Amino acid sequence: MLYDYRARANDGQPRKGQIEADFEQEALHKLQRSGLVVVHLEQSRDVTTYMARSGQGKVTLFAQVITLKDLAIMARQLAVLYGAGVNILQSLRTVGRQTQNARLKDILQQVTAMVETGEGMGESMKRFPLVFPPLLYNMVAAGEIAGSLDAVLNRAAEHFEREHELEQRIKSALNYPKMVVGAMVLVGSFLIAFVVPRFAEIFTMMGATLPLPTRILLGMGDFMQHYWWVLAAVFFMGYIGVKLYAKTAKGQVIMDRLALRYPIFGDITKKKLVSRFCRSLATLAHSGVPIIPALALVRQTVGNSVFSEALRPAQEAVRMGQGVAAQLEQTGYFPPLVIQMVAVGEETGSFDQMLEKASEFLDAEIKHTTDNMTQLLEPMVIGVLAIVVTFIILAIILPMFDSFRLIG
16 A cells, blocks of 8 residues: 655654555554654555556556456455365466456456466565455465465455445445436426426517516526536536545545435445444454454555544554454444444454454345335435426416416
């Protein structure tokens, strides 16, 4: 991972720059060994880290996206082949030929070439941090050392499959509202821009007085007909501006904080992050990764800077020899049942099993919440749609009454 730092040298002069390390503590130790007093250290949010990396060290904006599903399929195929007695080099070649993702195929070919030279698969994957997450290549490295690579790859496949399933469940819950709102915007825009003005011309010719709803819609329609490009430009620039701001350190923190506070969605986001934390830590612990570097890796992969920062005291407490459960409770994000399960796991020596059960419990909670959210959003969306349609109908019908009065 790449880290931004601010520090002071022995002569008191300020220093700043970037440093590569597997996790934050390693970056800190590297800087301290260089004689620097670190003032600030955080994972880099440079815009290039958000671009896809095609090949070794080459960055491109148009590289094919590698999804969780791609990683799950890759890990599962490697596990099956290696478990069947095929050596890891031949397994990598076979999976590289079979994968449908062109970018992943290219990366696997490069990993295969590195393994051919005698480098470990975990170390080879580590050279592509924007393709293979730290969770994966650290698990693979631990599996290679322990001689349980097939079991580790199976656990990695299960991890990515569950992550993919969770993401799809949340996305599917939002599909219906998105479709209805999209249809409402398209139909409403067509009526406002083309239908209402035609009726308004007829009513004006008949001498009818246009009511306020009709005048409002006429103003909106006139603006859309003549200045639609302004709306498009504002929307496009606003979207790009938000995206770029979210890639800055301050913007990322604000966006991540908002994600945890949205009504309904904030609760789902918290549960998703806690579930990811439990599942990732359980996977790493079961694969033989020590608890301290495992916590550091999980903090980097949870996907929310605010949640990650809340986990920092737990990481430091474990480094000092304290338990995990009490520190997780201090964050305010972990449900009491999860805290109890983690505490029981620490006391009984079944830490990874209890974390796995906690993750399963939270996934079930998320499924229940998303199902309820769909049922809740449906009448809300229909209600908003009804209000918009009623307003448009009134804008057309009210002038009719005035026209009938004039005719009478």
